[in-house]
Amino acid sequence: MTNYSKVNVNGTDRVELHDTLGLTGAEVSVNFMPAGAGVPFVHAHKQNEEIYIILEGRGCMEIDGEKVALEANDFLRVSPEAKRQLFAAADSSIKYLCVQVKSGSLEEYTANDAVMS
């Protein structure tokens, strides 16, 4: 494993980056759904917190039966046990990132985790 890895995803509608980048603390995926489409199932997670980052368009996440509207520049945290299903809007596609991380795994960050040279 080198000290870094890089990939460009321009023009890709759907890609999972865990293996491509050699990630060890997250899975990151780039996703696109056309207007009127939706993920065809409800799911929850055993361990993982999910962070959805809306890049373009609009949609809706149904979380434990509650509809949460989504638009570009929204950041959404979903707890592992929440039952979720994502839909694009009827009149708008949606492009988004999904970041999966182990719930409770972050011990320190930013200034507390940094080492200055």
Added chain:
Amino acid sequence: MTNYSKVNVNGTDRVELHDTLGLTGAEVSVNFMPAGAGVPFVHAHKQNEEIYIILEGRGCMEIDGEKVALEANDFLRVSPEAKRQLFAAADSSIKYLCVQVKSGSLEEYTANDAVMS
């Protein structure tokens, strides 16, 4: 803690989302630097893997002395121990996300971690 939290960052040049969203497995920040600017220090991390996601513009990450060009749609993994310093290009601003996660913390993901309803 509810089963989800959401924030919109439209119009924000710099924001850290750990506390705002109640994240427990990551810190996620939104960042912007104008053309010609750079992070004014070299840093590494004790525990955390970083994932840089370039949203707009161009720049360069110097990693252990190596210059890595960055442009929109690049995803870059940096190991904790790597000494890094990020710069916008001389003729382009750069807008990016930085995701910090504990290196080695992800145990399972996607199909292996999902629970179907």
